[in-house]
Amino acid sequence: xxxxxxxxxxxxxxxxxxxxxxxxxxxxxxxxxxxxxxxxxxxxxxxxxxxxxxxxxxxxxxxxxxxxxxxxxxxxxxxxxxxxxxxxxxxxxxxxxxxxxxxxxxxxxxxxxxxxxxxxxxxxxxxxxxxxxxxxxxxxxxxxxxxxxxxxxxxxxxxxxxxxxxxxxxxxxxxxxxxxxxxxxxxxxxxxxxxxxxxxxxxxxxxxxxxxxxxxxxxxxxxxxxxxxxxxxxxxxxxxxxxxxxxxxxxxxxxxxxxxxxxxxxxxxxxxxxxxxxxxxxxxxxxxxxxxxxxxxxxxxxxxxxxxxxxxxxxxxxxxxxxxxxxxxxxxxxxxxxxxxxx
Numbered sequence: 001x002x003x004x005x006x007x008x009x010x011x012x013x014x015x016x017x018x019x020x021x022x023x024x025x026x027x028x029x030x031x032x033x034x035x036x037x038x039x040x041x042x043x044x045x046x047x048x049x050x051x052x053x054x055x056x057x058x059x060x061x062x063x064x065x066x067x068x069x070x071x072x073x074x075x076x077x078x079x080x081x082x083x084x085x086x087x088x089x090x091x092x093x094x095x096x097x098x099x100x101x102x103x104x105x106x107x108x109x110x111x112x113x114x115x116x117x118x119x120x121x122x123x124x125x126x127x128x129x130x131x132x133x134x135x136x137x138x139x140x141x142x143x144x145x146x147x148x149x150x151x152x153x154x155x156x157x158x159x160x161x162x163x164x165x166x167x168x169x170x171x172x173x174x175x176x177x178x179x180x181x182x183x184x185x186x187x188x189x190x191x192x193x194x195x196x197x198x199x200x201x202x203x204x205x206x207x208x209x210x211x212x213x214x215x216x217x218x219x220x221x222x223x224x225x226x227x228x229x230x231x232x233x234x235x236x237x238x239x240x241x242x243x244x245x246x247x248x249x250x251x252x253x254x255x256x257x258x259x260x261x262x263x264x265x266x267x268x269x270x271x272x273x274x275x276x277x278x279x280x281x282x283x284x285x286x287x288x289x290x291x292x293x294x295x296x297x298x299x300x301x302x303x304x305x306x307x308x309x310x311x312x313x314x315x316x317x318x319x320x321x322x323x324x325x326x327x328x329x330x331x332x333x334x335x336x337x338x339x340x341x342x343x
Contacts, residue, residue: 040064041122042129046188050075051171057134057185059194060121065185066131069118073098076140077168096132098140103162107146112139134181137172144169218283218292219250219299226306230315253302255282257323258295298323 040061047054055075056068067075076098096116099108115136123129148166151158158166176184186192224242227249228235255263266282273279286292305322309315 039120039122042066042124044189044191044194045124046185046190048184048188050184051168051175055188057188058121058123058129058131059185059189059191060119060129063191064119065134065182065191066119066121066129067134067137067185068129068131072132072137075137075168075172076144077165099143103159104143104147107143107150112136112143115139134185137181138176141169141172145173218281218296220303223299223303223306226303226309230306230309230312253319253323254295254298256325257319258298 042058042060044059045057047056049055050071053071053074055071057071058066058068060066078098096118099105099112099116115133118130118132121129121131144162144166147162148158148169183192224246225235227246233243251263255266266285269285270278270280270282283292283295286295301322302319305315305318309318
């Protein structure tokens with residue numbers, strides 16, 4: 001068994017030396033501090049079935065996924081309620097109730113110990129909420145299962161008072177993984193819809209800019225020459241005018257497959273100002289740090305597929321395998337307009 005850290009030893013010694021009156025005073029002061037007026041607020045709340053219990057959860061602040069304390073405990077086979085005035089079940093040294101027993105301490109990692117602080121927030125209804133990061137649930141269940149495995153190997157059985165907790169932990173671990181609990185909370189609260197929008201906003205920030213950049217050649221002539229070859233068209237490298245369908249194919253082959261929503265955002269940033277014309281090249285709206293290198297990498301990949309193809313259909317099949325579109329099921333059909341400048 002690893003030696004306890006000095007902080008843990010100090011916390012235990014302090015707890016033993018405190019009178020009941022002093023404990024109550026500390027708890028009351030902690031409760032006041034926890035319910036500060038600037039607590040984060042829940043944006044979404046919901047419930048989800050979890051085995052034989054129902055878990056209540058919330059999205060707090062930007063994207064913190066929280067399971068309420070009471071249902072967190074029930075999911076682990078515990079049923080106690082917070083002590084009056086504290087709002088949270090924890091020891092004087094801040095170890096949460098569900099890990100406070102000495103029998104669990106040998107199986108608690110340092111990383112877990114540092115992530116067990118309760119989360120205090122204001123509910124959508126304006127009340128007080130307290131819970132734990134949803135990702136903590138499988139980690140705590142793992143502690144209980146390590147405890148179980150140790151006792152089975154050493155004594156051949158689990159102490160009776162811990163049997164219900166071990167069963168609950170085993171059921172939890174069978175039913176989810178860390179990624180699974182995040183998905184369940186997002187579904188229960190409806191956060192997956194907002195998450196998708198937030199993810200798109202992040203993509204736009206990484207790839208695109210709000211003001212166009214200085215123009216540089218991005219699409220190599222080879223890209224267009226190979227399209228002409230596969231279509232059986234005469235190639236004239238000295239002219240910049242190309243069939244209007246080239247612009248649609250550029251969207252299809254490149255922008256629609258580069259990242260979700262890029263084509264739509266480019267249309268917002270760089271709209272068609274007159275039939276067949278944009279005020280600038282789409283490539284000028286990619287940022288230099290990530291967007292432009294990623295764009296050039298994608299174009300090079302598509303160009304390689306064009307070179308390797310014997311005909312148009314084989315190229316389209318290879319493109320679909322190598323660079324599938326994002327959310328293709330919901331994609332609107334491309335419609336024609338006037339002639340556009342490609343790129």
